[in-house]
Every structure is written in C-alpha cells, then in structure tokens.
Amino acid sequence: MSASFRSLWELETSTFGETRDSDPAVRTQTAIVRSLVDALEHAAPRSEAATGLRWQLLEELARLSDRIQRATIGR
Numbered sequence: 001m002s003a004s005f006r007s008l009w010e011l012e013t014s015t016f017g018e019t020r021d022s023d024p025a026v027r028t029q030t031a032i033v034r035s036l037v038d039a040l041e042h043a044a045p046r047s048e049a050a051t052g053l054r055w056q057l058l059e060e061l062a063r064l065s066d067r068i069q070r071a072t073i074g075r
Contacts, residue, residue: 023071029064038062 036057043050 023067025067026064026071029060029067033057033060033064 014061040050040053040057041055
C-alpha cells in the first residue's frame with residue numbers, strides 16, 4: 001500500500017494524536033521504531049550491523065503502519 005498525501009496529512013493532524021493516546025500497540029510499535037532509528041544513528045553507515053538495522057527498521061515501520069491503520073479503522 002503506497003502512502004498518499006491525504007494519509008500522511010491525517011497522521012500529522014488529529015488522527016495520529018488520537019490513536020497514539022488510545023492504542024498501546026501503536027505507542028509500543030512507535031517506541032520500537034524510535035529505538036531502531038537511534039541504534040542506526042550510532043552504527044557505522046556501511047557496516048553489516050547498519051544494513052541489518054535498516055532491514056529491521058523497514059519491517060517495524062510496516063508493522064507500525066498496519067497498527068495505525070487498524071487503530072484508525074477500529075474507532
């Protein structure tokens with residue numbers, strides 16, 4: 001599923017704020033993504049560890065997207 005400007009706008013405005021406050025799964029997944037980004041910032045850019053972190057970050061971002069979508073639909 002590709003992102004559209006409308007969906008990104010909704011995340012930036014009230015939809016994300018309401019979802020974040022009401023759904024622990026979204027908050028937890030967001031924390032996971034932030035942790036991976038932090039770890040990636042400290043890894044050497046071309047290292048094997050950084051490559052692995054990028055792939056894991058991609059997976060976790062997909063999970064976060066799914067959880068946000070489910071939380072939004074479930075309201």
